[in-house]
Amino acid sequence: MSHASIYLSVLVFLPAVVALLLALFCPKGADEACKQFSLVTTLIVLVMSLLMIFGGAPVQFAAGTAEMQHLFAWDWIPSFGIQYLLGIDGVSYPLVALTALVSALAMAASWPITKHVKAYCILFLLLETGMLGVFLALDFFLFYVFWEVMLLPMYFLIGIWGGPRKEYAAIKFFLYTLFGSVLMLIAVLILYFNSDLTKLSEDKLLTTGVIPRLALEDGTLASEALAIADWKVSPAGTRFIEAVEANRPVHTFNILALQQMGQTTDLFTAEGWLGKSLSWWAFVLLFVGFIIKVPSVPLHTWLPDAHVEAPTPISMILAGVLLKMGGYGIIRICYPICPDAAFELAYVVCGIGVVSMVWGAFAALAQSDFKRMVAYSSVSHMGYVVLGFGVWSAVAENFYNSEYWKFGMNGAMFQMIAHGISSAGMFFMVGVLYDRVHHRDLNRFGGLFAKMPTYSGLAIGIFFAGLGLPGLCGFIGEVMVVLSVWSFSKALAVISAAVVILTAGYILWALQRVYLGAEYKGPHEEALTPITSRELWIAAPLLALAILFGVYPRALLDYMQPSVNAQVEALAKLSKDRGYTHLALSEEVAGEAATNHAKIVGR
């Protein structure tokens, strides 16, 4: 067993193990201890994830590396080729760290919860395992299992600890997500039964983790030759060799191997149904499954209800992490496995992104419930993510240049993290108010700046991060995405730029109604006490991170950029190799133009 396998497994399963311990040994009535225990667990996970970049952990995440790091695999259900396969790269690491951070802060925000505390903590910790697992799993079956593991605790957390319409919201959330996972399952099976590992070369099998490279006793990785030799005598290896001899395909759930098949073989390009290829169908099914989670219009209506009814910490998790799974699925699974379909549907993807941006912003403008307004702002902000992924401009317009798409894709990834910080903060800030006055009606607030100055200052800072103010994290992601769109489609670029007006509108209007003004207009005025230290320690780190990533975004980009760029590069090259050109341009002219922007054309 290598360090990596132990470290990553502990990272994922520690919360679940603690949940089990709580279930078995936590005495009744020890609510406070239960919360403290859970908080410590989430903090350990946070520290473990951070040590991977700050040193100190036996497993380090190397910045500047594009490849999958610390990849390891154990056979889980060998007869179906299902592996316990985990690994981490620049796409998943920031999301893992975000998950750990938001979970810890959300657990700290869970103190006001007094109902069935033990059950709450157990479900919360299970949820964290599910979320971390989704971001680390590289086997599609395992991914699917984690995806479902995350779903059930969420259902109960909303359905038991939620607001007045909690049953409705919980069942709506559950059915929507389940619908998405069923579509995903169909796509998984399509891909599985058409996959064939024998079509991949030996070194591809090595890099995708099909042939595991176990660590030797001194901690170094086994040599390739040794790994292959070991593998050949293992059950999986013998089955593989038998299959090759019998000329039978070997199916796989390995996401990395499926990516290679999607990009370098024609396994998925066979015709499926209705004249569309298998790849097309798989893409559409997966994409719909993932944008339910993002969520994008028109599959978004579960979100406002779920947020409004969910307790504050669960809203933080929901907005801060769960929505990111949709985006993660698109960048990790949809695009690399089904690139042809992704290219064909690029306008649809971008269109959905832009429609969500506009739709969410308009809807947010019309809300009178504070939390619903923030929920719709999430729809709008996550639209940027989908748009950023989709701007496949490598061959569009006047020259072959994948840099603008890289810009968009990195911007989308950045926006995911930025939104995770700002939206978790916004929901927390709404929760602080709700805990005090037990209502969220935007028209019945006012004058809070005078009553709760520190809280109001922090809240305004966090809401400005959501507004996309320069110097705060929201700006970078939005501006990167928006700037990348022009070279893909000018019309979409103009519409996406117009959203900045609406965003300013709904956020400033809400701030005016809640924080400014002379007097508080709602009930329980006496309950408006200044922010407590616990609340301060949740809000202040979020604002500090918002400022850090706004002023020095490379603190984040340096980690994610190599992996994202490598993927874009691969897909862009593929679109060039397969002759996907929107416009017929001779390659020479295009190449020259790309290298020499400054070349002047004479009149």
Add this chain to the structure above:
Amino acid sequence: MSSASIIPNLLTLAWLLPLVAFAVICLGCSMVQRRQGQVPYELQRRAGLLSVGAIGAATLLSFIALFVWLGTHEWTGGAHGGELHPNGPPRYYADDWYSLVEIGSLKLTLGYYVDALTVLMFAMVTFIATCVHVYALGYMHDELHEVTDHEVNVRGRHLHRPGRFHRFFQYLSLFSFSMLGIVIAGNLAMVFMFWELVGICSYFLIGFYIERHSASTAANKAFIVNRVGDFGMLIGMMALWASVGTFSFGDIPQGDKVQPGLFSQLRNESNDFALVPTVGFVSPQEESADAKYPGYWLLTIAGIGIFCGCVGKSAQFPLHVWLPDAMEGPTPVSALVHSATMVAAGVYLVGRFYPVFTPEALLVIAYTGCITLFIAATIALTATDIKRVLAYSTVSQLGYMMLALGIGGWVAGMFHLMTHAFFKSLLFLCSGSVIHAVHTNELPLMGGLRKKMPITAYTMLVGCLAIIGAGLPIAGIGLSGYYSKDAIIEQALSFAKLNGPHRVLLLAPVLGAVLTAFYMFRMWYLAFVGPPRDKHRYDHAHESPRVMTVPLLVLAFMAIAAGWNVGPLCITGLLESAQPIGTAVGAKGSLAAALTIPAESLSHAPAIKQQAGLWAFGAAALGVLLATVFYCWKVMNSSEVASTFRPIHRLLLSKWWFDELYDWVFVKPTLAIGLGIAWVDRRMIDGLIHFLARCAKWGAGIVGSIFDVRVIDGAVDGLAALTWGGAGELRKIQTGRLRQYVMFIVLGFLALTFAALGVAFAR
């Protein structure tokens, strides 16, 4: 250290000092407030002093930088013939501090671009900011104890609240930092970032009296209207980004190589520094169709897009509506942010970005400025709020600057930006002094105040004379506004001579000059001359304390002398040495072929100079005369004139109904669409979901009632009935008679035996 490193370093330090002040005040006071529940007033006062100290030190550094620049660079020392850069292209220093985002060759960076214009702007901004900071120490004195806000009623009583002195200075410091950030910015992305930051500072400062609903609404309006402009700016940025791939103004050294910036890519030496689109602008359609001017359209659109941002920030038509409302902020804010610096940032950006504007884009700029200066001047004629008169006059003067830039008068426009900053901040501070004394903004409630507050009255008179461009055309000497306004009208004349159809671009500024003189002197007369119209207020009026009058005197001096040609300090000379490469020679339109932007040097020709000077003088004199007739001598009654021209008067009084128009055309429909979309979500999408859920339930019901009940339950029940029936039949043989049982046993035995035998034989 060479000047190449010393000047940027000085300016960077000057730029960062206010940020430090902001951070210290913000964090320090928040901590104290959290601990004690209230920031002690003594600490608040110190916060104010810290802020003043920071901006004062920044001023010092900026002036050192200015003198270092003057000492180390060739400068022309006064109006020369305007020949094309005898010493080569204008000098600048540009570099990046660090990159925010770096993906391949695409970089968003923070960096500086320092040329003579930057140095001059730094000196001007920090100088005025210092004056305003000092003035605000006095003006905001009320905030150093419990404040009673007479404009806000809570439960039938005036609002009482603790003072917020430190907050005001905290925002002022942040504003100074952001404003200087725009000036020092080395690329368009950084300009945009600080552009938004000054926007948010302006939001905080306009809404400083957060309890007043009108203030927070005005703050929202200012920010959102600015965002409309920024939307256009984003489009311009996207077009440039996708076409050129860099936002840097200047060439950035990278190791031993140089990465060419926007300006040198678009104005290449091989094209004699004429503006030519790069290949990136050329769309494939154009390339294949052999268009006449490849990429030219896109470049023009990019320029107009960037200009949209300037329209928002500089409150130009049609986005001028936010500036008058912004007067809800405290008066020092109006002086610094909403007249001298931030609103001038739009003009500054047009000036900075000048090499990228095609002649067609310049024409758009000129017409926007022309319309703005006229509309705003007319509204100022009837305004009765002293600050709103000044606000509209600011809008109008910014229109002058835009017009000047649009018709090729780069130096004239930037010069007017400088002089206007001095006299307009002076005018606003004077108005603040008046408001401080009489506690009202309404001119009809003033009158005769010059006896009570002579320093304010006469410094304000200086400001009025400066803004109307008072001077002696024959001697060629006057107040600062005289030089800059004359330069604009000269350029307009020179432009009109070459472009007959665009003659209105000359007519408007001359007519505007009449209106300017009229409304400025109307304001002065109403405030300071004649009998007091509100005895009570008059009796309580008093001259302001020295901390407020000293800045007035300093600014009054600058308002007089800023245009003079004294020793090394000659603004026009410095500006001429900063004129962007290739823009001093004029240009010809390509899409609009008849358009000719004249070289600025042509406007210095004696014939044009004399004619323009006379027109400007005549216009100003006429305006002052009219104002004197109406409001000083009272030979004619202004209300009679107003009732004679009733429709026009109403149009002006209601500000051309722009607010109402926008409310009906933009705000209400936007909210309606929002409600509509929320309705679609709730009724249509969720309705569909609920319908599906009901269908599923109904289907389940069908399955339950028919299949389950009839088929499955039927089968089960049938089996049960069968069993029951069979058992009932079998029961009949349970008779209890022994003989019968014995017979059954014998029959059963025989049956089993035969069966066994049968099986055996079958084998």
